[in-house]
Amino acid sequence: MSAQSDKHAVLCEKLKACDIRPTPQREVVLKVILEKRDHPTADEIFARVKASMPTISLATVYNCLETLVTCGLVRQVNLERAPTRYCPNLQEHAHFHDEVTGKVHDVELPGDFMDRLRTILPAGFDASTVELNFRGKAATN
Amino acid sequence: MSAQSDKHAVLCEKLKACDIRPTPQREVVLKVILEKRDHPTADEIFARVKASMPTISLATVYNCLETLVTCGLVRQVNLERAPTRYCPNLQEHAHFHDEVTGKVHDVELPGDFMDRLRTILPAGFDASTVELNFRGKAATN
DNA sequence: AGTAGGAATTAGAATAATTCCAAATCACCC
C-alpha cells in the first residue's frame, strides 16, 4: 500500500468515524487543514485545495468546513473582524494572535485548564465552549 | 445645571480626557453605549442614535466606534461570525454568549485573573490583550 | 446491473458587515 492511499484511508476513516460521507472534496479539505497547521482562512484553503482539485468551488469549501466543524474534526477560530480561520488541533488550547505578522499560534495549556476556567462562571451559566485568545507581539524566531 | 447638560459635560470630559474632539456625534454614540449595556452591534447603535440625531450616518457611527475603541473608552467584542458588539465595561471581565437568546453577558473576574492567565504563555510571547469568551446556556431568569 | 432518492457539489447571485472615497461641514486656534 502506497503512502498516498494510506493517507487517503486515514482521512476516509476519520470522516466515516463522524458519520459523514467521505467525499473527495471533504477529504482534500481536511487534508489541507491537517498538513499545514497555520490556521488558514476559507480562501486560503480554497486556493490550496484547487492545486489538487481544480474544479472544486468555494461554496463547497465552505460546506466542507461547516461539516468538519460541526462533527468536531476541525475548529474554527474567530479573531476580531478578520475572516474565520480553521485549526486542526483538537487538544484544548488557546490562541495567540501575533499583531505584527498576523500569524496565529497555538498555546498549549495545563491539563484541566479550561475546566478550571469554567469554574469562575456564576451559578446558572453552563458553558459548552471556552475560548481563550491572546493578542500581542511574539519574539521573532 | 440640568441633568441633561450635566450628562453632556460628563461625556464631554471623557472624550477630552482621551485627547479627541468632543463632537456631538461621538458624544451621543458614547451615551448610547453607556446607557444600555447590552452589547449592541454597530447597526443597533445606529438605530438608537438616530432617535436623538436623525441625520447621523452609519459611516459616522463606525468612525466614532473606532475612535472610542482606539482611545479605550469602549471595547469591542467579537464572537464567531456575528457582527462586532460594543461594551462599555472597562473592568477586566470575560464574556458569556448565550446560545439560546444570543445575548452577551459580562462575567466579572477575580482581581488579577487576566494577569494570571498571561503567565501561561511561553517565553517570548507578550500579550497586550487577553480575551476570554464562554458560550453556552444560561439559566432563564 | 438498473434505478429511485437523498446527499453533495457547483456556479453564480444575494446578503450583510464594514470600509473607502470625495465632497461638504465643523470645531478649535489665532
Next chain:
DNA sequence: GGGTGATTTGGAATTATTCTAATTCCTACT
C-alpha cells in the same frame, strides 16, 4: 471672525459568507 485640519456624510465598493437552483453523485434496493 477666518483659516485649517479634523470630522461627517452619503453612496459606492469591498469582503466574507450564505443562499439558490440545477446538476451530479452515492447508496441502497430490486
